[in-house]
Amino acid sequence: MEAMELTENTNNANRGHSERVIRKAHEAENTRNFRKENYDVVVCGGGLAGFCAAVAAARHGSRTCLVQDRPVFGGNSSSEVRVTPHGAAAFHVYAKETGIISELLIEERARNHEVIFENGWTNSVWDMAMYDLAVRTPNLTFYLNTSIVDVRKSAERRIEAVVGVVANAETTLELSGEIFIDCTGDGIVADLAGCEWHMGSEGRDEYNEPHAPLQASGDVMGSSLLFKTVNTGAPAPFEAPEWAAKLDNPDFFYKEGRRPNDVRGGYWWIEIGMPWHTIHENEDIRHQLTRYVLGVWDWIKNKDPNMKELAANHAIDWIGQVPGKRESRRIQGLYLMTEHDPLNRTIFEDEIAYGGWFLDLHTPGGLLAPTSEHASAEGYNETSSYMVKSYCGPYGIPLRSSIARDVDNLMMAGRNVSVTHAALGTVRVMGTTAIVGQAVGTSAAIALKRGIALKDVPSRAIREVQQTLLRDGCFLPNATNEDKLDLARLARVTASSEAACAGMDAERDDKRRFPETEALRERKGQWIAIAEEKLDRVAVCLSNLSDVEQTVEARILPVDHIWDYRTEEIEPLAKALLTIKPGASFEWVEWDVRLSKASGLEPGKYVRLDLLANAKLQWHVASDVVPAHTCAYEMGQGKMRRDWNGPTRSFRVDPPQRSFGPEQAVNGVARPNRYTNLWRSDPDEALPQGLELTWERQRTIGDVELTFPGHLLWEYHGYAPFL
Template identity: 30%
Template sequence: MIEKEFSKNGRLFKDVIFDTDLVIVGAGMSGICAAITAARAGIKVILLQDRPVVGGNASSEVRLWVLGATSHMGNNNRWSREGGVIDEILVENLYKNKEGNPIIFDTILLDKIKQEKNITLLLNTVVYDLEKSEANIIKKIFGFNSQNETKYTITAPLFCDASGDGVLGYMSGARYRIGAEDRLKYGERFAPDITKYGELLGHSIYFYSKDAGSPVKYIAPSYALKDITKIPRFGNINTGEHGCKFWWLEYGGRKDTIHDTEEIKWELWSIVYGVWNYIKNSGNFKNVENLTLEWVGVIPGKRESRRFDGLYTLTQQDIIEQRHHKDAIAYGGWAIDLHPADGVYSGESGCTQYHSKGIYEMPYRCFISKDIENLFFAGRIISTSHVAHGSSRVMATSAFGAQAVGMAAAQCIKERLLPADILQEQKLKVLQQALNLAGQHIPRIPIDRSRNLVDSAYIEASSNLVLRQIPFDGSWYQLDFSAAQMLPLNPSINYEFEVQLDVLQPTSLNVELRYAEKAGNYTPDCIAEKWEYSLQPGIQRLKISSKAFLLTQQYAFITFIKNESVKIRTSTKRYTGLLSVFNKFNIAVNNHGKQEPPLNSGIDAFEFWCPERRPEGHNIAMNIQPAITAFDPANVTNGFTRPTMTSNAWVAALEDEYPELKFCWPAQQTVKRVRLYFDTDFDHPMESVQMGHPESRIPFCIRNFKLLNEKRELIAEVIDNYQTICSINFSEPMKLNEIVLQMEKAENNIPCSLFQIYIEKGIS
């Protein structure tokens, strides 16, 4: 029993003092990925979150799916899902939660954090003050948790603001801006007319509904929107959608999106409950008697508020022109996605999305405060223009950049640096290499081979894929839409392709050989050759003979133009680094088959060629002469962990049930770690919630494998792997002349494959 006498001087809350290496304010996807990356790199992290769950807009409190450069597979960014920790989280979620339950996603995020011994997570903790040692140096911060009545005082040499609104940057005095720059500021021709379109993106609140199994009455609260016609797009409301499919229930772009958030929230509640009242009681919808509200968000999902000045500001030109930056540490690929400030009450389209022809690089300088020397930024508050923010703000892109912050912070602690010091050429290379080894994938920058023991090894494979044929064993695809097979072709080679057609009536079929003008892109904007074939009815073979046309190794598109009188044979066989794509549409991301931007907007016009999600999206069956030899064992040392200009993968022969890769050295090596980089289909977007996925594990990924020594003795074994990166850490370094990687084929129609193997030297 506790009894306390009256205290005339009052009482103080409990005060807990921490001293750590890195403080991260905000545990949305950016804060989480930064924290895990830093912790794994060996430094102590305190991660503060002002909510009871982590994940920010991805959490069960808001329920927006995590998405980035893949854009629902609705753009031309092939194999572009973000790597590293954000990939690990999404793959984990797919395995445990392919249906997209947001409650389960909460637990996956919390579990990832709790597994890291170097992270201290403080939930329900608001940062309310800070102290500086100098005008441009933060010394400590102060937080308060109302649930346990505890104040926290946390001192650290480095801080990261991943809070969404930039609470740390704001209190530190760092310069920032809110709203849209005019066109003259950065020469951005897509900058909005703020007098009409407005300057800010608004907030959204979502709802979930369910069938209760029996009639449910609904009486709207007094604050619910009464007149549904105030929403110009009310005709888009339907009973088949819920959650973030209602992203366009948006409001607040005309207000202060920080200080007016509570007012904005009430208006969004009014809209949501008014929409539900319309669904239930208007009489305009069938079969709604049994429907009931299961959940309505209690906090808004925010899109935009402060953006802080860094050492570089990302602009429209960086995105559309895909500009190269020496300090690239991540990439983006979501469309430039701007919304009218009036949101749901606007008569305009709910969003204006325009894509670039490929992914764009994100420089490290955008994540460093221009004013506060020991402050990083992460998430939607990084240094961008309003236009560029329309792309960089999405969660997977934000988290991807934040991983670089976590790795840079660890490098700063170990080398006694400030964030800007890493911009020195050699230190920047150290950062980029550490990120790539962790699976980041930075465009144009491979993993350094010089420290990989595999680089000095003789490599022998039990087999490798020589692609002479994509077997003719699949269904027929009617050319209602144009289709193309993407193949990694070599320059200076004349190829012949033979396909099988089922022609329904006399017709002419147009075939084109296409490629991307910018090598490394997957927008087939150049036509090397074109043919027109007169066809008679019946099943038949068609040969297409091409002349050499490529200047470098890259993907080409064997393209069959839309013709409803023709069917083309597909294959049941799938291979790492091969895709079929279609000139269809995905209205959700403003893909109507072709992008036609406004005149003088500085944005390119081009066609969209996108894959279909499994179980659809089969390769086009064909014979290929000469055979494509882009899958040999040398690929596992080239430093790339996904397809780029070629497959970048070793692929075994399809019939090889237990393929092996053998690595031999002329002298004994001391090995401490083996990292394997598998194919988890970086083209699949893996939306974290609501969307649902056809499988819980990616079929290309190796599940079971063994490592053997030169005596064929087992030195490591992994059963039921589903992750992209698998690390084998030996408790004591092993002395080896040879390592054999033995894999087990798990899918009849998919051969085993491996992108990279990185073998680290130990100290003998």
């Protein structure tokens, strides 16, 4: 064979020069670029969990390498899959995930022109927001399009390096590290390293989990392909190819939980898993899902009597070809979370994150199963027995579930953490995996800095991990800022003015901002922060929908925090029967409660004002949200849940409660939880308003750190474009 001349003109940042390469043909065939690199932390998997883990480790001084097998970061949230990130804030007020994930989402909303809808909308602006942060992060090196294919172990319980192959580059990487973090979703690194892992559903007899099937099985949740359409402004005919799925039965959609409800696309229920293996037969799943995407669109466009006119001018704009996977391997860690932990809100000493999505276990088989995911099949009836037993959180997540049991220098974050199948139903959503990722990356950096083993971090360094996360803008339900270097905690704080909460008037129909959720079909509750040593009177704004006098039982209960949804386990501080005259509209009904410290009223805590059910009455929503004062309704079995997005109900209190004092700004908790935890200036006073910190002796201030987490009351989906 004649010699072949290959000329390469590169602009390589590492070498800084061009080079001329001349090789014989057989040398070119047999030679591959092989590189060895060494880092402190190697993160495998660039979804939200891995991305946040890598950025956190790098920010805390560890030389970090992030390896991702796709051309973009974000995993299921990326423009390749387009699942919008969800988390605890979807079900609980003031539970929005903050930290690195909040930075990213705020940046995306500031840059993006797209209006958010549930799934399918995500474009490359999100990819670039992540890419930009990765490029700008010191200590962080990353490789995209790189698949992990092997693990090198220096001893039985220690990984020395991972081996990755860069697609389309004929390059093999051997990446050494002190700590490895498996965020691959499928647990690839842990599997190659010989770790124990679980896949499938535990049986009921293993942990007595309410959501577990009676018998253990290999069943897992399926994967989804999303699609997006565009309004062309003119009729856009569609003819499905012959190989597309044939869907002609309306019951398949409207009686089995697969209701087409948005002509723009984005249906998560286009889901298939079993009988295919979600790892080894991923390509078979992708092909089957593609068939069904086309079949679903054919139904909407050409057959569905409810949708085909709405879809007449819409055409498919994008169909995903990377299945969004929900479940595969779950790696055995130092602690195995079961569903009892989120349901009972287990308090962990090594809490490093939190969750609050419901126990969302999709039906194995997806489109091939008799019905869709349980909640959808029930029409999202929020008071069904399934939804009542599935509502959970906010609950803490322990670090031990992210430390591998069988390898000493391996951690994990994402859907492959140490949980049961039932617990994965809530832990797996991306808002939750992102904050777990940040915590894991932070823990890895602290372990290296202190020179301690990963298994010892939960006992020897957990306070440092927690305090670091809080300083970095994260939230932990059961930890407060105790940083001894935080001078604000040592200061006397005063304010130019201070709001007093006297309640909020009712919203009138001509200025309605909130949906009609006012009828007392179920018991409803309104949280009120107590600051004074007495509560003389409360009032509620009601309407009587009947032409006869109506009564409603009212109760005031002491509650531990704004997520204390109990109704039957709490002894009321007071209760009374309120009367409202026939046909009354927007009438304020007063109640002389005459509560004091002697009767159990505690300043610095919440009470909840409950009205029991009477469907002939309306308790009107307030005209605006009073910060840190939320509402809920009883869903059943002695449990409440957030009412819509948690607006304030109309109420009045006397005396007004001064629950927004300046000391709340430095009390160690950065959002409403067990109390308001925020300062609010008097809205009747002119701006500017401010806080003043003074110290008994002169102090030298090194840094002033301000965190702007965005809107904490509701989740990311409430943000507009270019916000």
